[in-house]
Amino acid sequence: MPRTLTRRRTARDTEAYSPADEPEDEKGYAEEEDETPARGSRRGSSSRRLNTEDADTSSRRSRRSQEDDDEDDNEPAPKVGGKGWGSYEKTKQASSGFPDNFKASNESVIIKFLDEEPFLVFLQHWIERSGKRSFTCLESRCPLCDDAGDKPSQQIAFNVIDFTDPEDPQIKVWQVGPMVADILKNYSKDKKTSPISRDDLYFSVRKETKNKKTNYYITPVKERDLLDDWDIEPLGEEELEEFDAKAYDESILQVARRTELKTLVREILND
Template sequence: MPRTLTRRRTARATEAYSPAEEPEEEHGYADEEDEAPARGSRRGSRRSLNTEEDDTSSRRSRRSREDDDEDDEPAPKVGGKGWGSYEKTKQATSSFPDNFKATNESVIVHFLDEEPFLVFLQHWIERKGKKSFTCLESKCPLCDDAGDKPSQQVCFNVVDFTDPEDPQIRVWQVGPMVADILKNYAKDKKTSPINRDDLYFSVRKETKNNKTNYYITPVKERDLLDDWDIEPLTEEDLEEFDAKAYDEDILQVTRRSELKGIVREILND
């Protein structure tokens, strides 16, 4: 019986994000927007004012000595060199999630969600500047006035093992083709739920003659080390990644008035 870890999600507060303005097969892009102290017991509560003042003075003195000791410690090593340090500090300083993007090289991922945490419709408008816009669904100017058909976008939190020594949390935003593959795995008893702690997936894509195929293969935890030279995530690792997981708040929606302006721009071209 595969062991199943029950994890409690604490979604972190995030700002909405917008990935790079580059189209990719079966991948969409999220939109941007331009908005009484506790009582002690009776016993020992009778204390003289001088005793309280002495205790307060003593605590202040101890804190002062501790602060001095910390100041005397050698400075911690910070910073670094190379692209690895660049990516690490970039993620630490950015409130925007990084997208996972499949390539022609197989990469191991672990799902943090048993189902999509966000599903939305997105317009892609070929224009100078920003191209991706979240569909308003109801009374959407890009649908009603420009006649543009939006595409479905499906988002999952994954742990990306592109660098096995430094796995990172990413948002994998996919189209219906990949979503259908993942849905089938989610329904299969052998691979359900897809975020089981003993289950990983190998992901690769291949593009030929303008046609893209995705190869998504389950990988058991017991095979990770031997076949992929990757250490499985511990329960502590999983809890830490779960605490960093993104939720639907990452998506921002462009105001209807701005979308109407884009429609006018399209129609005037």
């Protein structure tokens, strides 16, 4: 049964998204890998209604509420904070307004897609300079295109759950180029792996760079094989709903004003 996505985080919930500071190196890819490859519906939330028929009921509720507040006051202080790199990553993400970017490495990592298709597609300029180096292309009358002659690259973004730490999976944005996007598009058209965000489907991801050429290995992993082959416990229904509620949409993209880009062009031309 296809799942129903809950509310996505927007620009009202987080600061605008600044594209990855370093572009995903993409000079080639492979669709198969000699790795051991690859179970879910979700329920919606229920609502509670308040009964305020008479003053006696309201009075009883007020007394109960006061008693509950007193009990809360007497409870021990909740445990907060933590130690180790796991706690560092968890609190870093909670305190930052920007989504973390998922980066493939030379070690296989399990991820799970939250989107059937990209939630954001845009063109990006990469300018070699100190400080901020990636800029969203305005497409129409873009100073970086028209005046600086810089050719933008296509960027495709997905919400993914990163299982680098299987005990503490994190939601991240995977920003990829056309080569990886083509692999994912092929999977999305194959009935065995469609949609790629299916509840019982995960993926292993690894990249390998040799002689300045990068190959990506993206392999479907079935939920039933996750525990045996990867020692990872599949996500439950409620956990998946929680991650869906945290997913981002296109409103997080940061776009500079045309005047700012014109100023940047003047700086580039004067260097």
